[in-house]
Amino acid sequence: MIRFSASEAALEGFRLTRERPGTIFGWGVVYAVCVFVIGRLMLVSLDPQLIELTRKKDFDQKDIDQISSLLAQSWPAFLLVVVLLSALFSALMGGIYRLVLRPGEKGFLHLRFGKDELRLTLVNLLLIAFGMICLTAELAAVAAADQQGGMATVAALVLPVVTVWLGVRLSLATPMTFALHRFAIRDSWRASRGKFWSLFGMIALAVIFYVMVWLLISVIGAALIGLAGGADALANIRSLAGPAIIGVALYFFLQLILQVIQLVMIYAPFAVAYQQLHGDQPANPLRARSEDS
Numbered sequence: 707m708i709r710f711s712a713s714e715a716a717l718e719g720f721r722l723t724r725e726r727p728g729t730i731f732g733w734g735v736v737y738a739v740c741v742f743v744i745g746r747l748m749l750v751s752l753d754p755q756l757i758e759l760t761r762k763k764d765f766d767q768k769d770i771d772q773i774s775s776l777l778a779q780s781w782p783a784f785l786l787v788v789v790l791l792s793a794l795f796s797a798l799m800g801g802i803y804r805l806v807l808r809p810g811e812k813g814f815l816h817l818r819f820g821k822d823e824l825r826l827t828l829v830n831l832l833l834i835a836f837g838m839i840c841l842t843a844e845l846a847a848v849a850a851a852d853q854q855g856g857m858a859t860v861a862a863l864v865l866p867v868v869t870v871w872l873g874v875r876l877s878l879a880t881p882m883t884f885a886l887h888r889f890a891i892r893d894s895w896r897a898s899r900g901k902f903w904s905l906f907g908m909i910a911l912a913v914i915f916y917v918m919v920w921l922l923i924s925v926i927g928a929a930l931i932g933l934a935g936g937a938d939a940l941a942n943i944r945s946l947a948g949p950a951i952i953g954v955a956l957y958f959f960l961q962l963i964l965q966v967i968q969l970v971m972i973y974a975p976f977a978v979a980y981q982q983l984h985g986d987q988p989a990n991p992l993r994a995r996s997e998d999s
Contacts, residue, residue, distance in 0.1 A: 712907040712981045713911060716909075717915070719967070719971035719974045721974075722805060725934055726805065727983055733815060734962045734965070737794070744791060744794070747790070751783035795830065796826035796827040796830050798966065799826055801815065803884040803885070806978060807885055807980075808983065822921060822940065825883050829880055830880065833880075836872075840872075844862070847865050854884060874902055877905055877909065878905075880973070881977045897980070901983065915971060916971040919964075923964050927957045930957045
């Protein structure tokens with residue numbers, strides 16, 4: 707009999723963070739380096755005139771029009787950034803799924819970028835495109851509702867519900883693509899049939915747990931900035947000295963780790979959800995022992 711526990715799956719992010727703190731820290735370093743490189747690539751590919759305009763403190767209408775025109779011309783640079791960021795997130799997602807589903811598989815910090823990660827990147831790009839289409843439709847419906855009312859108002863209310871429903875039904879696409887070594891969007895749709903509310907509850911709990919961690923880290927970060935001298939400490943980093951440098955360094959470290967914890971807290975539950983719905987035994991020996999106890 708297949709047993710799926712939404713609360714158990716939602717807690718997987720906590721388990722991974724507790725069991726693999728060194729791995730999480732390593733992922734944070736990899737994430738920071740890759741984001742820095744992607745940011746530099748974007749700056750190199752953008753029009754220098756656009757960069758100069760964005761550095762201005764006061765904008766007039768002429769500046770705004772010029773920025774809009776340059777942004778429209780810079781769409782290849784933004785597309786490149788989207789693809790590279792999707793590849794980065796897919797590699798980290800693959801590391802998360804590998805820890806849950808195939809912890810014995812080797813890799814640098816359980817990270818690879820092979821066929822599994824390439825498939826994850828393509829699936830994530832498809833999901834991003836789908837999300838953008840849904841968002842555009844919702845914004846168009848809201849705009850039409852403000853002007854016309856009637857059916858446009860109904861569409862503005864119904865479209866978010868439909869988008870959430872479709873998102874939950876497709877939520878197992880990435881772990882199944884990783885686990886089955888093939889594109890598994892249709893498989894995800896079939897696997898989630900009749901499990902909407904369980905999966906929705908798991909996602910809601912995972913988001914709540916992440917918000918709790920975010921609030922804790924934010925409070926600690928605010929305290930560190932306060933000890934370092936407040937907001938002025940971030941604006942004038944070069945003038946810091948002594949304990950203030952340590953406080954600001956710890957603050958940036960927490961922000962770095964928070965980005966990776968966000969991925970772990972949100973995506974690890976999907977791997978456990980697939981595992982339980984598929985009827986697999988836990989591949990993670992630590993989690994298996996905790997369940998038996």
